[in-house]
Amino acid sequence: MDEVERRIHRSCTRFLSGHQPAPPHETLRALAERPESGEADQYGVGGPVAILEQRVARLLEKPAAIFFAKGMAAQLAVLKLRETEAMNPRVVIHPLSHMDCDEGGMLERVGGLQPIRLGQQRHFSRAQLHSLAERPAAVVLELPLRRAGYLLPDWDELLALAQWCRETGVPLHLDGARLWEAATHYGRAPAEIAALADSVYVSFYKGLGGIGGAAVAASAETVTALGPWRNRLGANLYAAYPMALSALDGLDRNLPRMGEFAARCAELCSRLQRIDNILLNPASPQGNACQILFRAEPADVTAAHLALAHARGVWLFNRIGPSALTDWTMAELVIGTASDHWRMDEGETWIRELNAKLRR
Amino acid sequence: MDEVERRIHRSCTRFLSGHQPAPPHETLRALAERPESGEADQYGVGGPVAILEQRVARLLEKPAAIFFAKGMAAQLAVLKLRETEAMNPRVVIHPLSHMDCDEGGMLERVGGLQPIRLGQQRHFSRAQLHSLAERPAAVVLELPLRRAGYLLPDWDELLALAQWCRETGVPLHLDGARLWEAATHYGRAPAEIAALADSVYVSFYKGLGGIGGAAVAASAETVTALGPWRNRLGANLYAAYPMALSALDGLDRNLPRMGEFAARCAELCSRLQRIDNILLNPASPQGNACQILFRAEPADVTAAHLALAHARGVWLFNRIGPSALTDWTMAELVIGTASDHWRMDEGETWIRELNAKLRR
Numbered sequence: 001m002d003e004v005e006r007r008i009h010r011s012c013t014r015f016l017s018g019h020q021p022a023p024p025h026e027t028l029r030a031l032a033e034r035p036e037s038g039e040a041d042q043y044g045v046g047g048p049v050a051i052l053e054q055r056v057a058r059l060l061e062k063p064a065a066i067f068f069a070k071g072m073a074a075q076l077a078v079l080k081l082r083e084t085e086a087m088n089p090r091v092v093i094h095p096l097s098h099m100d101c102d103e104g105g106m107l108e109r110v111g112g113l114q115p116i117r118l119g120q121q122r123h124f125s126r127a128q129l130h131s132l133a134e135r136p137a138a139v140v141l142e143l144p145l146r147r148a149g150y151l152l153p154d155w156d157e158l159l160a161l162a163q164w165c166r167e168t169g170v171p172l173h174l175d176g177a178r179l180w181e182a183a184t185h186y187g188r189a190p191a192e193i194a195a196l197a198d199s200v201y202v203s204f205y206k207g208l209g210g211i212g213g214a215a216v217a218a219s220a221e222t223v224t225a226l227g228p229w230r231n232r233l234g235a236n237l238y239a240a241y242p243m244a245l246s247a248l249d250g251l252d253r254n255l256p257r258m259g260e261f262a263a264r265c266a267e268l269c270s271r272l273q274r275i276d277n278i279l280l281n282p283a284s285p286q287g288n289a290c291q292i293l294f295r296a297e298p299a300d301v302t303a304a305h306l307a308l309a310h311a312r313g314v315w316l317f318n319r320i321g322p323s324a325l326t327d328w329t330m331a332e333l334v335i336g337t338a339s340d341h342w343r344m345d346e347g348e349t350w351i352r353e354l355n356a357k358l359r360r
Numbered sequence: 361m362d363e364v365e366r367r368i369h370r371s372c373t374r375f376l377s378g379h380q381p382a383p384p385h386e387t388l389r390a391l392a393e394r395p396e397s398g399e400a401d402q403y404g405v406g407g408p409v410a411i412l413e414q415r416v417a418r419l420l421e422k423p424a425a426i427f428f429a430k431g432m433a434a435q436l437a438v439l440k441l442r443e444t445e446a447m448n449p450r451v452v453i454h455p456l457s458h459m460d461c462d463e464g465g466m467l468e469r470v471g472g473l474q475p476i477r478l479g480q481q482r483h484f485s486r487a488q489l490h491s492l493a494e495r496p497a498a499v500v501l502e503l504p505l506r507r508a509g510y511l512l513p514d515w516d517e518l519l520a521l522a523q524w525c526r527e528t529g530v531p532l533h534l535d536g537a538r539l540w541e542a543a544t545h546y547g548r549a550p551a552e553i554a555a556l557a558d559s560v561y562v563s564f565y566k567g568l569g570g571i572g573g574a575a576v577a578a579s580a581e582t583v584t585a586l587g588p589w590r591n592r593l594g595a596n597l598y599a600a601y602p603m604a605l606s607a608l609d610g611l612d613r614n615l616p617r618m619g620e621f622a623a624r625c626a627e628l629c630s631r632l633q634r635i636d637n638i639l640l641n642p643a644s645p646q647g648n649a650c651q652i653l654f655r656a657e658p659a660d661v662t663a664a665h666l667a668l669a670h671a672r673g674v675w676l677f678n679r680i681g682p683s684a685l686t687d688w689t690m691a692e693l694v695i696g697t698a699s700d701h702w703r704m705d706e707g708e709t710w711i712r713e714l715n716a717k718l719r720r
Contacts, residue, residue: 006406010399024408024601025397028388037385039370046366048384069429073594104592110470205598212598232464234430234595238565238572241384242602 008306012315015338016347019209019254027211031245040241044230048244053215055251060200061191062217066226067244071177071214072103073235074201076111077226078173078216079138080233086137089114093140094124096147098175121324123153126160139165142175143182143193149281150289150334152182162196172196177203177214181287184258198222204243207258207288208250209336213243254337261288264344265335271348278355279328289334292351293323296358301329304357314342314350368666372675375698376707379569379614387571391605401604404596408604413575415611420560421551422577426586427604431537431574432463433595434561436471437586438533438576439498446497449474453500454484456507458535481684483513486520499525502535503542503553509641510649510694512542522556532556537563537574541647544618558582564603567618567648568610569696573603614697621648624704625695631708638715639688649694652711653683656718661689664717674702674710 001009015021022030031037034048041047049067057065068074083089091107093099095117099107107113116136118124123145141161144150153161165172174197176182176190183190194200199218204210216226230236265288269280272292279293294301302320309315316331323330339347361369375381391397394408401407409427417425428434443449451467453459455477459467467473476496478484483505501521504510513521525532534557536542536550543550554560559578564570576586590596625648629640632652639653654661662680669675676691683690699707 023398024400025392028392032385032388038383040384070594070597104588106592110592112472211602228464232466232470234433234593237430242571
């Protein structure tokens, strides 16, 4: 967002997507009230960070978990570990994954890894893994795959992928930035998904609504070995308690609401399906998020979105951009606590208004 | 610190070194009161982060500054930039620098750089730079050099080093984690030191007492080019306002006190010089910190230190370890706000007590 966009965003009071924004002073005061706020961590040792690590390990039913200030570093740490163990720099990733789309080439330019890009608009399959010409040091699965419309593989497909990894002895790593949301869609506990993988990264903002930070849950041996990589990759802060406290808050407040957010997303989408010149991807959202496609150019959708925000004080989408269909533009719908502040008919009306403004 | 040490540390009420610890709830409440706490940054854009970047640029009289969640990433970003510009992976660092001693081999194992290690127990000289067999892409100078007793080059030596860089066209980067403290020793404004270098990294905890975070000040072109590296190295957080607010607080509260801290350090050291079996390195501290050497084994100093902390409720040192003299152990003395809570004669007495407990 540029300065004009940020000014309009600040002037809005209601938000279709994401969590209801709170000014820092409110968030900081709320965190100060948490029972864990009596002690600071020191470089990630002790205090709220230790409590959070234990809680994540328990929640995912893994032997241990380790906090990282940044998810990108958490995942690179896992892959560097797997590379070292296998003496093999090749890792399977999806070309639509965060790792490939949003990290500035971190895997190659920082990690020195050699990604094998597998899959197209959907998750790669067991058959595609099976037909790999070269053995990878790890397979990474992003659940859900955000840029494919927050897409999840069917549960059986997921089991098949995990089974291939187990049978071939290739470690499976889950990019579970939105694992909590995925668990809701599968109707299974996060631990049931985590059980399929050797390591799981989870994020504390996004669905949980925290200030930031991430963790990797895995075997005790893996978590111990990640320690030096956390340091080496600059993801061990002098003090991380604000992030850790907000993560604990997110686990308390937002984790139990994931089903509610998904239900609201489904209801809104079922209303949107009737509107001309709107497509949904996927047609039925898997969890609390999906893509809404408008038949217009990205620049026109962005302009109409800003005009509506300015006129109505309502901010609809945090990401608008090209879609996989040339003549259509994608806007991400993600349901969070902001949806406490509007009714379904209001949400539908706002999107209808935006759609009506578009030059086609 | 292990769990026992942390329990004893928590039970202490007075601290010889560093800043007086505050529980997170106090710190968070204080940050919520700051005038900049009305707006959050989004991935480092806007809010307190933008205000902090502008303030650092102004303070260091550089065209621009960019916030990083982690100093290690900030410095690696600068060096990756210099490597790319010069198509040369060689960088001059000191073997006693943070980069070489405390980063788990980040430069080589993450950055793929080829450090040229120059200097021994003191700063490298212009003559040593001049006699390099290979041209480096950058020269890094840590001011002060912590592991050499927070040592600074004389001002004239510093000018000569900077002059060599300017004449040869090799960019000079300052590791100014403690630049604020160094400026006090030189009796010069931070900007006068910054003017000698192409890029300056400064830290917001340490002397400033913030929660964490760092910035690099440099030309507008360099700062722009650091943006993608900040992302790629995982140092751009979803929201960094707690760190940024605490950095602003540190600039308000602690920066003006650097001279006071240095004077207290000098006074305490002049008292310690009279004690048998204690050495100071350097003999006169340069700024607010130095090493105190005890004639004993590290394990004995550590044990005596813990026993004293337990008995007296006073924690003296945050780092104890081997010194450059085989039969002596080093403890770091760093004066901060914790010194508001003891008198000079008390500080002297505590160190005398520790010294008397030692098995030699």
